Amino acid sequence: MFIKVYNDIKFLLQMTESTALYTLVSSDNVEFKVSDKILGQSEVFKHMMNVCDDTKKIPVSDIDGQTLDKIIRFCEHYEKDSPYVPPSGENPDRILPSPDSWDMQFLLIPHDDLSKVIVGANYLDIPRLIDCCCDRLGLMVQGRSVEELRKIFDIQNDFTPDEEKKMKRECT
Structure with missing residues (x-):
């Protein structure tokens, strides 16, 4: 419900600011009305706007609605930059x-x-978002121990104790 109300309000605001509006349809069929200015931050969407039919509906079948909403809100923040x-x-x-x-x-x-x-930013080729996500990951791992990183990223330790000792010797 929140996403629907949010999109309706956003749509009304964009009607006064933008020249062209497109409808993005997520993998779970959530629709988002977005301006060409927002879509212009994605290399994939730039191309799709040129080949889009008169309905101006663009399927985004590899990204769910919650993720697409996050990506769109990020692009909206930088719309005027x-x-x-x-x-x-x-x-x-x-x-x-x-x-x-x-x-x-x-x-x-x-x-x-x-x-x-x-994954969505990479799929849609949104360089600013890709870089920001990498920075976020950098902050997540900065100063963490191997054990903490394994827990954060749900990585199983498949090294034997001897292999771990050998690696620690080689890396110090």
């Missing part, structure tokens, strides 16, 4: 954003949900 230019090359001195930044707070969600957003 200039196009995102991802950092180029390797930068080992790059500093992670503050955990208090809008992006990091927005992505402060359960690991399973974050994984779905990462």
Whole structure:
């Protein structure tokens, strides 16, 4: 119900601001009305807008409604910003954003949900969201022990005690 009301309000606001509206249909058939400006942040949607039929419905069959809602809200936050230019090359001195930044707070969600957003951002080719999700993961793992990381990411330890000792010797 909340998503439906949220989308109706958002739709009315966009009617006054945007030139073209499209309907995204998630894998669980939740519909979202979004502007071309929001869709323009996704390389996949840019292409789909050009080949879309007159109904302006775009199926997003690999992403559920809850995840698509999160992705859309992220893009709405940056709707008026200039196009995102991802950092180029390797930068080992790059500093992670503050955990208090809008992006990091927005992505402060359960690991399973974050994984779905990462997969969705990658599928839709939304560089800013991909980078922000990677930053969020960086903050999640920063300063954690191997045991803590295994718990966070639900990774089973399949090393024997001897293999663990050998790896610890090699890595120290």
